Amino acid sequence: MKLDIPRFDKSRILVVGDVMLDRYWHGGTSRISPEAPVAVVRVQNTKDSPGGAGNVALNIAALGAAASLVGIVGDDVPGKELETSLNAAGVFCNFHRTTDKPTITKLRVISRHQQLIRLDFEEAFDEADASHLSARVGELLDSVDVMILSDYNKGALLRVQDLVGLARKASVPVMIDPKGEDFSIYRGAALLKPNLHEFETIVGPCSSEQELVTKGQQMLRDLELGALLITRGENGMTLIREDGSEQHFPARARDVFDVTGAGDTVIAVVAASVAAGHSLSEAVALANIAAGLVVAKLGTAAISGPELRREVQRDGGSDRGVMTRQQLLLAVADARAHGEKIVFTNGCFDIIHAGHVGYLKEAKRQGDRLIVAINDDQSVTRLKGKGRPINPVDRRMAVVSGLESVDWVVSFTEDTPETLLQEIKPDLLIKGGDYGINEVVGSSFVESYGGRVKVLAFLDNCSTSAIVSKIQDDL
DSSP, X not given: OOOOOOOGGGOEEEEEEOEEEEEEEEEEEEEEOSSSSSEEEEEEEEEEEEEEHHHHHHHXXXXXXXXXXXXXXXXXXXXXXXXXXXXXXXXXXXXXXXSSSOOOEEEEEEETTEEEEEEEEOOOOOHHHHHHHHHHHHHHGGGOSEEEEEOOSSSXXXXXXXXXXXXXXXXXXXXXXOOSSOGGGGTTOSEEOOBHHHHHHHHOOOOSHHHHHHHHHHHHHHHTOSEEXXXXXXXXXXXXXXXSOEEEEOOOOSOOSOOTTHHHHHHHHHHHHHHTTOOHHHHHHHHHHHHHHHXXXXXXXXXXXXXXXXXXXXXXXXXXXXXXXHHHHHHHHHHHHTTOOEEEEEEOOSSOOHHHHHHHHHHHTTSSEEEEEEEOHHHHHHHHOTTOOSSOHHHHHHHHHTSTTOOEEEEESSSSSHHHHHHHOOSEEEEESSOOGGGSTTHHHHHHTTOEEEEEOOOTTOOHHHHHHHHHHHO
C-alpha cells in the first residue's frame, strides 16, 4: 500500500471523554532513602501535559486538524491549566466544571528515563456529571466530520449510548477507545479500538491469529460495529471489517521508551485521516506508523503532521532523490519544521566531473539539505548552443541524485532558477565557478530576505565544455 499524507487541515474532529492532567517530575537518582528502601529522586524539572481525551485532542491538533474537546474538569487550578494548555495548542475546549470533584491528575516520578511511581488524584464522576455532556455534544455535531469517544472509565462516558445515538442521528461516524468489562455500551460505533488486553478481557484469551479474528468477527456482529481495530503492542495491529475481512499491520517501533498515550495517537490519526478522505485501511496504516514514532518518546506525546509526513516519505524511500516541484516544496516544508538549513545550487550538469563532485560535497557541508536544480534540455540548448545537452535531463538528474552529498534534485524549464528560488527561499544559495557574488543569478533576491550567497571554486581545469572540446579534438 503506497501511503500519502491527507489534507489534515480539512478534518474536523470532536473528542468526548475523560480529560486528565498528566504531571511529570524528572530528576536524578543516586542513593536509597535512609527512611525506607526506596530511591531518592532529586527533582530537577517538571512538566504538565493534557492526558486522556485531552491527549487525543492534542494529537489531532498537532496533525493540523481542527479539534474540539468536551469533558469534565474540576473547578480548580489543574482544570484551568488544562484548558489554557489545550487552547494554546489550538484545541477548542467545551468543559463542564464540577465543584465537588477535582480535575483528574496523574503524577509520574521519572528518573533516567524510567517511571518509578505514579500517583493518582481523582474521584470518579457520576451520572449527574455525565448528563451535562450530551447537550454540549449535540450543539457541536453539525460542524464535525468524526466523533471520538475516549473512555478511561472515569465517569465522563456513563451515558455513552446517548452520545452514540446523537452522532448516528447526525450521520457522524463514532470511533471509540473503550475501557471496562462491558463493550455492549459501545453498540453501533463505526470503529471500536481496544488493545489486546482489553479485547481478551471481553472475549477470553486468543491462542492464535485465527481465534483472534474469529472472536473479533463475532464481536462485530454482536455489537453492530462498522470495524474493529485491535492494537497488539509488538505484534502490531489487526483491523477487522464489517464484511468479515481482516488486515494485519506489523509493529513499526524501532525503540520503545514509553507506551503511555500510544492508543490516543492511534485513534487520533485514524479519525483525522478518515475525516480527510482516506480509506480506513490507509488511515490505520498511517496510525501504525505514528504509533511507532510516539512510543519512542517519553510520556504522553503528540505526533505532528511534518513528523508523520517525514516518516512516510522515509518509509517509501522518497525522502531523497528526484522530485517534482510540488514534492520538493513539501519536503522543504518538512525540513524547515525540523529546523534544518536549506542549501540551493543549480546548473546544467551535462557531464558530471570531479569539479561537480567536489563542489557539491562542499555545498552540502554548508547546511543540512542540498537541493540541486538542473536546466531542462531546451534551456541547456539555449544557453550552450546546438549539440548540447549531450545527456537528456532525466539521465542528468539520475546521476546527480546518486551522489551522496545531494538530497533533492529538481528540473526547471526557464533559463534561470529565479522562480524556483522565490518558491523555496533557501537559507543559502551556492554557485560553483569563477563568479562574483553579484553575478550569481538570484543573489539579490536571496539576500533580500536574509539568506546568504556563496561561490565555491571548481577544481582547476574541470568543466564540461573543456571535456567536450578535448573529446572533439581527439576525434
